[in-house]
Amino acid sequence: xxxVGFVLVTGRITTKKTGGFYNCNRFKPDELKMKTTENVKLAxxxxxxxxxxxxxxERSRKFESKLRDSASTKIRELQRxxxxxxxxxxxxxxxxxxxxxxxxxxxxxxxxxxxYLADGSQKELFEYLQQQLERITESLSEILEAPVEKFDxxxxxxxxxxxxxxxxxxxxGVEDGLSSNNVSTTISxxxxxxxSSTTK
Numbered sequence: 001x002x003x004v005g006f007v008l009v010t011g012r013i014t015t016k017k018t019g020g021f022y023n024c025n026r027f028k029p030d031e032l033k034m035k036t037t038e039n040v041k042l043a044x045x046x047x048x049x050x051x052x053x054x055x056x057x058e059r060s061r062k063f064e065s066k067l068r069d070s071a072s073t074k075i076r077e078l079q080r081x082x083x084x085x086x087x088x089x090x091x092x093x094x095x096x097x098x099x100x101x102x103x104x105x106x107x108x109x110x111x112x113x114x115x116y117l118a119d120g121s122q123k124e125l126f127e128y129l130q131q132q133l134e135r136i137t138e139s140l141s142e143i144l145e146a147p148v149e150k151f152d153x154x155x156x157x158x159x160x161x162x163x164x165x166x167x168x169x170x171x172x173g174v175e176d177g178l179s180s181n182n183v184s185t186t187i188s189x190x191x192x193x194x195x196s197s198t199t200k
Contacts, residue, residue: 057108096160122178
């Protein structure tokens with residue numbers, strides 16, 4: 001995805017694979033001096049902050065789309081190692097890959113949404129949910145890229161379930177308008193989900 005893609009979406013010109021960017025998903029204007037002569041620089045810094053993360057997720061999404069074929073290969077390998085293994089015993093791998101791709105696609109566009117979101121409690125909540133989804137997405141990606149002999153069914157299923165729930169929290173938050181009435185409940189639900197997934 002080149003810069004045209006981001007410009008078309010925004011509507012104006014302005015883990016390892018992704019460089020751990022979920023640790024700095026927030027744009028911090030206070031780190032730049034707000035002098036009049038630096039307004040253009042600030043605008044460009046803001047644009048590049050969101051655009052670079054948009055591009056990173058698009059690149060990761062394209063890479064992870066190839067995991068569909070890789071997942072099929074790993075499924076066949078597991079079935080070959082254990083002739084008694086049925087499709088229902090290994091389909092969790094394919095489902096986890098689809099969750100990963102869904103999360104990555106959603107995360108890409110969260111940076112378009114965040115670009116226009118005004119500072120305040122709504123943006124703080126959005127960025128919190130965005131960060132939590134990024135963390136679990138990177139964890140799921142790392143797990144699914146491991147050799148098949150290192151696959152842990154319980155870990156893959158719990159991580160993919162957590163990723164699906166976090167994606168739901170983010171989309172529900174946006175649909176509900178990220179209103180102050182929903183802030184504490186959404187954060188509480190997201191935090192409890194993360195805690196339960198990391199303790200398994």
